[in-house]
Structure formats: C-alpha cells, structure tokens
Amino acid sequence: MSRRKLSVVLAQVALLVIVFGGWQLFTSLKIVDPFFYGQPSGIVRKIGTWIQHGTGFGSIWVQISTTLEEAVFGFLIGVAAGVIAGVLLGQFRFLSDVLSPYIKAVNALPRIVLGALFIIILGLGIESKIVLAAFLVFFVVFFNAYQGVREVDGNLVNNARILGASRVQVIRNVVIPSAMTWIIASLHVAFGFAVIGAIVGEVLGAQHGLGVIITDSQNNFDANGIFAGMLIIGVIALVAEWLISLLERRLLAWRPQTATEAAGL
Amino acid sequence: MRSNTSHDYRIELSAVTKRFSTPGGTAFTALRDVTMTVEPGRFCAVVGPSGCGKSTTLTLVAGLDRPSEGSVRVGGRPVDGIARSTSFMFQTDALLPWKTVLGNVAMGPLFHGVPKKTALTDAREWLRLVGLAGFENHHPHQLSGGMRKRVSLAAALINEPSVLLMDEPFGALDVQTKAIMSNELLMLWDQTQPSVIFVTHDLEEAIALADQVVVMTAAPGTVKAVFDIDLPRPRGAVQEIRFGKRFTDLHHEIWESLRDEVERAYARTAAPASAPAGPAVPTVSIEEVRS
Numbered sequence: 001m002s003r004r005k006l007s008v009v010l011a012q013v014a015l016l017v018i019v020f021g022g023w024q025l026f027t028s029l030k031i032v033d034p035f036f037y038g039q040p041s042g043i044v045r046k047i048g049t050w051i052q053h054g055t056g057f058g059s060i061w062v063q064i065s066t067t068l069e070e071a072v073f074g075f076l077i078g079v080a081a082g083v084i085a086g087v088l089l090g091q092f093r094f095l096s097d098v099l100s101p102y103i104k105a106v107n108a109l110p111r112i113v114l115g116a117l118f119i120i121i122l123g124l125g126i127e128s129k130i131v132l133a134a135f136l137v138f139f140v141v142f143f144n145a146y147q148g149v150r151e152v153d154g155n156l157v158n159n160a161r162i163l164g165a166s167r168v169q170v171i172r173n174v175v176i177p178s179a180m181t182w183i184i185a186s187l188h189v190a191f192g193f194a195v196i197g198a199i200v201g202e203v204l205g206a207q208h209g210l211g212v213i214i215t216d217s218q219n220n221f222d223a224n225g226i227f228a229g230m231l232i233i234g235v236i237a238l239v240a241e242w243l244i245s246l247l248e249r250r251l252l253a254w255r256p257q258t259a260t261e262a263a264g265l
Numbered sequence: 266m267r268s269n270t271s272h273d274y275r276i277e278l279s280a281v282t283k284r285f286s287t288p289g290g291t292a293f294t295a296l297r298d299v300t301m302t303v304e305p306g307r308f309c310a311v312v313g314p315s316g317c318g319k320s321t322t323l324t325l326v327a328g329l330d331r332p333s334e335g336s337v338r339v340g341g342r343p344v345d346g347i348a349r350s351t352s353f354m355f356q357t358d359a360l361l362p363w364k365t366v367l368g369n370v371a372m373g374p375l376f377h378g379v380p381k382k383t384a385l386t387d388a389r390e391w392l393r394l395v396g397l398a399g400f401e402n403h404h405p406h407q408l409s410g411g412m413r414k415r416v417s418l419a420a421a422l423i424n425e426p427s428v429l430l431m432d433e434p435f436g437a438l439d440v441q442t443k444a445i446m447s448n449e450l451l452m453l454w455d456q457t458q459p460s461v462i463f464v465t466h467d468l469e470e471a472i473a474l475a476d477q478v479v480v481m482t483a484a485p486g487t488v489k490a491v492f493d494i495d496l497p498r499p500r501g502a503v504q505e506i507r508f509g510k511r512f513t514d515l516h517h518e519i520w521e522s523l524r525d526e527v528e529r530a531y532a533r534t535a536a537p538a539s540a541p542a543g544p545a546v547p548t549v550s551i552e553e554v555r556s
Contacts, residue, residue: 155355155357155358155359156359156361158329158353158355158359159353159355159359160361160372160376161329161347162327162329162347162351162353163352163372163373163376163420163424164347164349164373164376164377164424165372165376166376169376173361173364173372177361177363178363180363254362254363254364254404254406255362255406256406
C-alpha cells in the first residue's frame with residue numbers, strides 16, 4: 001500500500017471513530033438524548049436481539065428475505081420493462097412522439113403514492129411491493145435506455161445496414177450494446193429505487209419485511225430499532241451495488257481500461 | 266482468390282440533384298445536376314473542396330438516401346435501397362467497439378445468414394490478407410488507426426462487393442501509413458475488381474489510385490471535369506510513382522481545375538480580413554481548407 005493510500009485509509013477510519021464514538025459518547029453523557037437519537041451500542045444490541053430472539057413478526061431472516069425478494073423481483077421486472085420500452089421508443093419515432101408527453105406527465109407525478117393503490121388492489125402480500133418497486137425502477141431505466149438508444153452513432157448503424165443487417169440485427173448488434181453503457185449506469189440508481197419501493201410498500205401495509213419492523217419501532221418510540229433497520233437495508237444496498245459493479249465490468253469489458261468513473265464515488 | 270464473374274456493375278448518376286432542408290426551413294442544395302459514370306471494375310476517385318457533396322454522392326449510390334431529382338443506377342437498375350452487392354467504407358471508424366476484430370469482420374456474412382463457422386473462417390482468412398493475423402481477439406480500441414482501417418477494409422471486402430464506396434477512408438492516417446494502406450487497397454482491388462468510387466481531398470492519392478478522377482465544384486456540388494488517368498497498372502508503390510513525369514503532368518493539369526474550386530470554398534469560410542489565398546502550391550493539401 002502506498003503512503004498516500006495508507007493515509008487515506010487512516011483518515012477514513014479516524015472519521016468513522018469520531019462520528020460513531022462521538023455519537024456514543026454524547027448520548028452516554030446524556031448531552032444528546034439517546035431516547036430520541038439512539039445510540040450505537042443500542043443499535044448493535046438491537047440487531048443482536050433480532051438475530052437471537054427474532055422480531056415481533058418472526059425471525060429477522062424472514063423480514064430480510066421478504067424485503068430482498070420484493071426489491072429484487074421489482075428491480076428485474078422494472079429493468080426489463082424499462083429497457084424494452086426505451087429501445088422501442090428510441091427506435092420508433094412515431095411511438096415516441098405519441099407517448100412522450102404522457103410519459104413525462106406520469107414521471108412528474110409522485111409515483112410513490114401509488115403504493116397505497118397497489119395495496120388496495122393486490123393486498124398486503126409481496127405482490128403490491130414488487131409492483132411498486134418495479135414501477136419506480138421502470139422510469140429510471142427507461143429514460144436512460146431511451147437516451148442511450150437515441151445517442152447511438154448513426155455511422156455504426158449505417159455501416160451495419162450496409163453490411164446487410166436487418167432492423168432486428170441492428171438493434172441486437174448495434175443499438176443495445178451501444179445503449180448498454182447508459183443502461184448499466186442507471187442500474188446503480190435503480191436498485192436504490194427498488195429498495196425504496198419495497199420498504200415504502202411495507203410501511204404502507206404488510207405482514208413481513210424490514211419496513212414493518214421499522215414502523216413497529218416507530219410505534220414503540222424505539223429509535224435504535226429504526227437505525228438498526230436502516231443499517232440492515234444499507235448493507236443490502238451495498239452488496240447489490242457490488243454485484244451490479246461486477247456485472248458492469250463483465251458487460252462493458254470491451255471498454256478501454258481508463259474508464260474508471262465508478263471508482264470515484 | 267475470389268473474382269467477380271458479374272462485371273456489369275456500372276455506376277450511373279444522371280442529372281442527380283440532392284436538396285436538404287436546413288433547421289431554419291430553407292433548402293440547401295448539396296448536389297446539382299450531377300452526371301457521371303463509373304465503368305464496371307473501374308476505380309474512380311472524386312476530388313473537390315470540402316462541402317461539395319462528395320459524401321452525399323456516396324450515400325446516394327449506397328442507397329442510404331434518395332436523390333431529390335435525377336436517377337442513380339447501379340448495374341442498370343435504379344438504386345432503391347441498400348444492395349447486397351455494395352460495400353461502404355466510412356470516413357470515421359465504423360467498427361463496433363464491443364466486438365472483437367474477428368467479430369467485426371464476420372458481421373457481414375453473419376448478417377446474410379452464412380453459418381457461423383464459415384463466417385469466422387472467412388473472417389480469419391480476410392484478416393490474414395490485410396496483415397492482421399494474430400489480432401483476431403483484440404478489440405478495436407487496442408489497435409492503431411492504420412490497423413483499424415485494415416479491419417474496416419476486410420469487413421467491407423468480405424461481402425465480395427461488386428461496388429465499393431470509400432469516403433476519405435485514409436483521411437485520418439499519417440502519410441506513411443496512408444501510402445501503405447493505398448498499396449494494399451490496390452492489391453486487394455486488383456484481386457476482386459469491384460467498381461470503386463473513392464472520395465478524397467488528396468489529389469496525389471486520387472491520381473495514384475484511380476483510373477478516372479472526377480473534379481467537383483464547390484457547393485452546390487456538380488461535376489466540373491473528368492480526367493482519365495492513363496498510368497499503367499500495376500502501378501507499384503504509391504510513394505514512388507508520384508515522381509514520374511506523367512504523374513506530375515496529370516497532377517498539374519487536374520490541380521489547375523481543382524484550384525479554383527478550393528479557393529472559392531476557402532473564400533467562403535475564411536474571414537474577410539484574412540490574406541487572400543496566394544498562388545496555391547500543389548502540395549498544400551486541401552485538408553488545410555477543411556472545416
């Protein structure tokens with residue numbers, strides 16, 4: 001490890017210690033009220049309790065897997081629908097001219113509210129959360145896929161056409177790979193939206209899930225429970241982010257090595 | 266080597282006019298009343314100042330665009346879309362960056378439904394012909410500009426075109442690489458004998474390669490003059506023939522015709538205060554005037 005890198009890591013650890021140590025210290029000294037603001041040791045204890053004795057709604061693993069299932073299915077459905085719609089509208093001018101004002105209008109609405117509607121329609125099970133997550137993911141991916149398709153180099157398309165490519169072959173060999181950079185970039189944000197969709201859906205009404213135990217903690221004035229739920233969701237999001245980066249590296253392996261924009265933040 | 270048995274791919278443009286509508290709503294005439302013929306299997310170079318519609322001419326012959334007036338015929342039939350017998354080499358890189366070199370060259374046959382194994386074998390053979398054996402699994406960005414042009418050339422020729430259209434294909438290359446590529450192009454053309462339209466702004470390149478040089482006027486583009494290049498074939502090294510007597514005579518003669526157009530195009534783009542374009546020296550390439 002180079003000197004510079006070492007000092008960066010040391011500074012990062014120091015920052016972590018200062019923030020959490022300070023939090024722990026000030027709440028222990030009652031300068032900050034741990035009842036409202038929680039306490040790192042309390043959060044750790046809370047997670048320990050959940051793992052050992054379960055939550056009020058069953059094992060913590062059931063809550064995690066429920067939320068994960070909703071987020072992942074919502075993510076996959078939303079991404080698939082977003083890519084298909086983006087490619088279709090990007091390729092067929094008539095379609096995009098007809099639909100674009102409506103898509104913009106729907107995008108301007110606070111879509112998260114539809115979660116309430118989905119629960120009325122689909123009930124308290126995971127389906128309503130999957131649909132809400134997919135709905136949020138769709139728009140993020142759609143706009144990127146659409147933009148990516150519109151930005152395809154006309155020369156590449158013409159070259160493929162002259163070499164004999166049919167419309168479908170052009171889409172498969174030129175348009176989609178070219179838009180892939182844009183689509184992949186949207187996936188990082190999109191998974192975050194999938195998790196938000198799942199959690200909000202659970203908060204609005206569900207039997208299991210991390211959103212349910214967070215709402216329960218709120219009802220019991222348990223700040224540590226809220227933080228603990230948040231922490232678990234954060235870990236899930238980080239793992240998902242890592243997996244998406246792996247996928248990105250694999251799908252965009254053809255790119256020159258200098259492209260390290262993801263490494264920045 | 267392959268050879269085209271169908272030697273009837275004459276390219277004929279008669280009274281072709283092409284207008285584009287500008288964003289401002291006015292019409293811009295890129296080509297006006299262009300009439301020219303390229304005999305089957307002949308190599309025709311088109312020179313002219315920047316913006317004279319050289320590239321537009323190629324897109325019309327390729328079937329990527331339609332003329333506003335007049336007719337474009339290839340092999341006696343009106344061009345009404347992209348034809349299998351036509352290949353096009355673009356000015357900028359048109360290789361797919363996400364495909365390997367081999368994948369890029371094999372695209373043509375694969376699009377036409379040739380079995381994958383045959384297509385890949387053919388692509389390997391073509392890469393060997395352009396001197397890129399061993400680079401099959403590289404990606405385009407790992408190659409130099411000259412090597413990428415060879416890949417483009419292989420990708421264009423693997424479809425065994427009867428008509429080969431080239432839009433300043435070597436414009437971005439350095440002089441040495443350009444000379445090497447020109448030699449290789451002549452060798453491959455000699456083996457496959459497609460009818461060629463080669464657009465360039467480099468008059469030396471045009472004379473060295475072509476049977477016929479067409480000079481176009483500044484916008485709107487129209488044919489100003491056609492010169493037959495009677496230099497014997499095979500021409501040999503492009504770097505050497507340009508010092509021959511006949512070559513310099515032809516160069517002088519064609520440059521006389523081209524110079525007015527270049528100066529006119531230059532006067533349009535240059536600021537009024539700048540010095541007038543002095544007596545042009547033939548070696549000042551038109552590249553300077555571009556953009």
